[in-house]
Amino acid sequence: MGAHFSGQSSTRADRRLFHHxxxxxxxxxxxxxxxxxxxxxxxxxxxxRVRMGRGLFEPAPKRVFVGGxxxxxxxxxxxxxxxxxxxxxxxxxxxxDGDAPMPALGIYRVPHEGAVPTVEDTQRAGNVVHTSxxxxxxxxxxxxxxxxxxxxxxxxxxxxxxxxxxxxxDGSQDPASLPIPANGAPIELPEAVRxxxxxxxxxIVGLFTPKPLHVHExxxxxxxxxxxxxxxxxxxxxETVEVAP
Amino acid sequence: MIEEIYRTTFEEVRRAAGTVLHxxxxxxxVVHEVYLELLSSRELRESHRGGQxxxxxGAIARHQALDFARRESRLTDLSAVDEVSAKxxxxxxxxxxLVRFAEKLDPERQRLVQLRYxxxxxxxxxxxxxxxxxxxxxxxxxxxxxxxxxxxxxRKGAQNDNGRKVPQ
Numbered sequence: 001m002g003a004h005f006s007g008q009s010s011t012r013a014d015r016r017l018f019h020h021x022x023x024x025x026x027x028x029x030x031x032x033x034x035x036x037x038x039x040x041x042x043x044x045x046x047x048x049r050v051r052m053g054r055g056l057f058e059p060a061p062k063r064v065f066v067g068g069x070x071x072x073x074x075x076x077x078x079x080x081x082x083x084x085x086x087x088x089x090x091x092x093x094x095x096x097d098g099d100a101p102m103p104a105l106g107i108y109r110v111p112h113e114g115a116v117p118t119v120e121d122t123q124r125a126g127n128v129v130h131t132s133x134x135x136x137x138x139x140x141x142x143x144x145x146x147x148x149x150x151x152x153x154x155x156x157x158x159x160x161x162x163x164x165x166x167x168x169x170d171g172s173q174d175p176a177s178l179p180i181p182a183n184g185a186p187i188e189l190p191e192a193v194r195x196x197x198x199x200x201x202x203x204i205v206g207l208f209t210p211k212p213l214h215v216h217e218x219x220x221x222x223x224x225x226x227x228x229x230x231x232x233x234x235x236x237x238x239e240t241v242e243v244a245p
Numbered sequence: 246m247i248e249e250i251y252r253t254t255f256e257e258v259r260r261a262a263g264t265v266l267h268x269x270x271x272x273x274x275v276v277h278e279v280y281l282e283l284l285s286s287r288e289l290r291e292s293h294r295g296g297q298x299x300x301x302x303g304a305i306a307r308h309q310a311l312d313f314a315r316r317e318s319r320l321t322d323l324s325a326v327d328e329v330s331a332k333x334x335x336x337x338x339x340x341x342x343l344v345r346f347a348e349k350l351d352p353e354r355q356r357l358v359q360l361r362y363x364x365x366x367x368x369x370x371x372x373x374x375x376x377x378x379x380x381x382x383x384x385x386x387x388x389x390x391x392x393x394x395x396x397x398x399x400r401k402g403a404q405n406d407n408g409r410k411v412p413q
Contacts, residue, residue, distance in 0.1 A: 006387065018277040021270040022317065028270040033394050035269035036339045040362040042370075049255045052273060056280050057248055 001027060005034045005051060010160045014055030101184070103147055103208040103235050106138040110192040128242045131199065134192035137164065139206060141182045147208035147234055149177035151218060152189075154197075154204045155226060156243070161219055162195040162202075168215050176212040197243045204241065209234035251280055254299040261303035265310035267335070275313050279306045346396050353377075354385055361386070 003009040004017055021028055038044045111133050129135065141147050152164040166175040180187070207218065209232055221228035229236050259276050266272040279302060282289055293301055340363065347358040353375065360371040361382075368386075372379040 002387070002391070005390075015277075015281070018274045021274050028268060029398065030394055031270040031273075032268065032335075033339075033397055034390060035273065036336055037362060037390060037393070039336060040340070040343075040365065042365045042367045045256060048259070048273075049252070052255070052277060053248070053251060055277055056251065056284060 001030050001034060004055075005038065007051060007054070009054065010158075011055055011057070012160060013158075014052075018055060101140075101142040101144065102237070103139065103141050103145055103150075103206065104237050105152065105204070105206040105239070106140075106186065107204060107239065107241075108136040108138075108192075110134040110136050110194075128244050129197070129202070130244050131197050132194075134194035135164065135204075136189065136192040137206075138186045138188045139180065140184065140186050141180050141208065142184045143182045145208070145235060146182040147210060148179060148182070149209045149212045150180045151177045151207040151209075151213060151215075152205065153207075153218070154195075154202050155222055156198055156203075157201045158198065159223070160198065161222060162197065163215060164193045165189060166215065167191075167193075174214045174216045176214050177207070177209060179212070180208075199243050199245050202241050202243045204239050205229070206237035207232070207234065208237070247280075247284055250283070250298055250302075254302050257299035258302045258306045262306040262310045265307060265314055271313060271317070272310070275306060275310045279309060342397065343393070346393055350389075354389065357382060357385055358389065 001017070004014055009017070017027075021031060035048070038047055041047065109129050111130070137152055139150060139152075141150070150165065154162045154164070156162075165178050168175055178189075203226065205226065207213065207229065211233075213232060218229075218232075221231050226236070226238065255276075258279060259272065262272045262275045262279075266275060283302070289305075343358060343362055347355045350358065356375060357371060360366045360374060361368070366374070368379050368382050372382050375382070
């Protein structure tokens with residue numbers, strides 16, 4: 001409740017809150033106190049509009065184009081693609097060779113705000129990213145696996161999901177995975193994306209699939225954890241980082 | 246587009262729901278549902294045949310509020326909807342309770358309550374008068390709201406213990 005009124009909650013949490021309020025007398029009483037205090041404040045009506053809007057409209061992540069060169073830079077860094085874990089959800093009907101290269105992501109932190117970042121601005125993400133940073137990505141899709149579509153998102157410890165690719169800025173839409181080539185070369189995605197990440201653990205997911213998926217079905221699948229991704233054929237790559245203030 | 250509609254119609258829709266539902270949580274839950282449906286239902290969006298968007302959404306909110314009240318048995322007399330209760334003004338009641346509660350606080354925090362919730366100043370204005378950083382007032386308010394909530398819950402508990410019927 002405090003998080004909702006102080007602007008710290010997410011769209012999903014706010015939706016759960018309004019659903020929960022209908023059946024919980026204790027929370028209704030707490031809400032009443034906060035709401036009436038808010039109505040006494042000078043800008044109470046505006047604050048109410050803003051906080052309730054958060055439960056309706058996902059905050060649009062900031063997306064900026066990264067200067068070319070990420071893929072070239074990481075082409076020399078095979079290490080980049082050895083980090084993270086690939087979950088062995090082999091496409092149905094195919095036997096996976098354990099030594100074959102697997103689809104993977106490279107994650108880059110883009111610390112600069114405002115100006116269009118160049119490759120020199122970026123840093124390979126280690127174990128920690130900061131709330132003020134944008135994230136940029138490269139991917140590799142080995143021909144032996146040959147995934148055709150990619151989604152990149154992150155899920156934090158509270159279950160909040162942050163979409164990087166495809167972009168999802170309008171809750172009434174249901175965008176689909178990006179089509180990707182399978183040539184084995186590192187390929188950079190052109191935009192760095194900054195979300196309002198919450199401090200704590202964050203798992204970044206690359207979902208490589210033979211067919212396009214949509215954000216709604218993926219969000220539903222991961223509502224109770226990333227194990228839900230096993231419902232989809234393809235390969236799941238993950239890396240967990242710590243988000244610091 | 247829908248965000249713009251939300252921005253311009255929010256107050257009217259909230260007021261419409263509030264004429265039926267006086268409990269802030271119920272009123273805001275209905276307002277939330279109205280806009281959520283507007284976002285997700287093309288059928289609803291296409292059913293708007295022109296005219297003031299705020300009035301149209303306000304009518305929907307009022308209708309949903311009445312449904313909600315019937316469903317949840319939150320109103321015993323639906324004919325009393327729109328009648329302004331002369332007996333009780335919850336905001337005035339809260340102000341009185343605030344003043345009583347503030348007497349337990351130290352003088353600076355008492356002054357904060359006075360400036361923010363009785364005189365209706367912004368945090369910036371109150372910070373300037375108190376000579377404190379706005380972030381300090383933010384912290385104080387956060388602590389104060391939690392303490393007030395506990396105080397009100399305690400009072401209600403005491404009232405219930407004194408023989409009032411406890412709602413099930």
